[in-house]
Amino acid sequence: MIRRKTALKKGKGYPFWVVTDRDINENDPVLIRKKEEAIKSLTECPLPDYVFKRGKKKRGKKHSS
């Protein structure tokens, strides 16, 4: 049975599993085209800096005791 209903909630049976035996085919013309399009798009119109800075620890000034 392929179809099933699940709640979109973590821990409630996401129907995914992961194995590590195969890589993306980087020679796939569709992937090559999409990558080129993405690079062109974000080079011409870069994302705001904060998008890349998420999760980075802020460096504060060290306080002398």
Place this chain on the structure above:
Amino acid sequence: MEWERYEVSGRSNGLIYKFYSEGPKGRILKRVEFQPVPELGRHVYNVAFGDYNATTDRIDDKTVSGNGDREVILHTVADAIIEFMDRKPLAIILIKGSSGSRIRLYQVGLKFYWPKIKEQYQVLGKINNQWLPFQMNNNYEEFVIFKKIG
């Protein structure tokens, strides 16, 4: 909220998700692939989605299957994206359709999911060469989605 979607399996460090579309045209293998784009940043991934040809090991992102299950597929792809970001919270996901109709389809999907995802995720849409926060009534050329982090 609950809806019908297809069961999905992920492969290759979780970069590839596959599932079968079922309907009048038969059982069609679909793939969602998260292609790293290190040229744009360490955590940037491009989403590629389409029919998968196992013989050529290639995706066809232009074919319309005609299995009458567009919404189920849309939900399944959205699930894959959300699951991927749950595993890789720093991921920045680029979503661009292969055609105008695919982009509109993704936009419909985002609208559907918006009440559910807006608390945890941020979506930017590209419009007139500017990245702006997603709004339901605008039409965008492409999207970026990422998890909100402190």
